[in-house]
Amino acid sequence: MNKLKIGLQLPEVEREVRWPELRAMALLAEERGFDSLWVGDHLLYRVQGKPPRAPWEAWSLLASLAAATTSIQLGPLVASTSFHAPAMIAKKAATIDEVSNGRFILGLGAGWNESEYRAFGFPFDHRVARFEEAFTIIRTLLRTGAIDFAGDWYQVEECVLLPKQHRPGGPPLMIGSIGDRMLRATLPHVDSWNVWYADFGNDPARFGEINARITSICEELDREPGEVERTAAVLVSVTGSTGRPSLYADSSHHHRIAGTPANIAEQLLLFSENGAEHLQIVLDPITIDAIEEVARAVRLTKDA
Secondary structure: OOOOEEEEEOOOOOOOOOHHHHHHHHHHHHHOOOOEEEEOOOOOEOOOOOOOEOOOOHHHHHHHHHHHOOOOEEEEOOEEOOOOOHHHHHHHHHHHHHHOOOOEOEEEEOOOOHHHHHHHOOOOOOHHHHHHHHHHHHHHHHHHOEEEEEOOOOEEEEEEOOOOOOOOOOOOEEEEOOOHHHHHHHOOOOOEEEEOHHHHOOOHHHHHHHHHHHHHHHHHOOOOHHHOEEEEEEEEEOOOOOOOOOOOOOHHHOOOEOOOHHHHHHHHHHHHHOOOOEEEEEEEOOOHHHHHHHHHHHHHHHHO
16 A cells, blocks of 8 residues: 555635744644645635635745745645636646746646635636636646637637746646546546545545546546546544534534544545545644644554
8 A cells, every 4th residue: 555645725714814824834734744735726705694704815825835835745725727717827837836846736626616706707607618628728738838729718829838847747737526527528637636525525435435436437538547646635623623614515414533643543544545645634623733733643644
């Protein structure tokens, strides 16, 4: 069994967190041996009866984190292709990969939170069709450096990606989706696949079932399954947990990953037994002390 990589998602809307604390969290995660840092790409959350909430803008934050850290990988979990013109996403990705000295992973998705689309003026219709065109532009620019494209939703003429990228072919591409059409459009091309904890109930066995489906689709598409890294966001509760606020899912309905560092490590390793190669911990609560606590579990997985 390959060593399991473990990353950390930084705060989103659990509470308002300013840059000095975000930077401190990132540096601590790097120091404590986490493999990666992740930032949600959202603009606004609305829950009826509660005030609106929002995180900082993801790309600006990732560029800052890339400059602040030295060895840890980082990326969006995952970036909505609808929030920027696709050629600009490729440009942003290439720039952050340069700043990070080749540590960037470009996670992509079609988005889901309609209220933020309406609030910021982005179209919410035909999301998958728009994604397919955007994905073609983004991956072609990153892989080859140039593209001409005329689709139903996007057009680019004689687009060239300069300066020369830090890595030939650009940063690794990751798709965050369980939708059949999205998977079939992307699995022939991406380096990794990601699933959010709500989509498998935070349960290693259920993750394994979805993971088997990814293998099956890869085989149908003549993609070697072993070429697609399997990743999963997992919700982990430590001291002070109150339940992670989210529009996406009620965490109380999910399998609970909690307990002593040894208990947590044991549960994380179950994901590896079900095919996961890289986990992104969604930590409840997400504080400096909580990162220190879960880091002990991460070290135990490394020693296993």
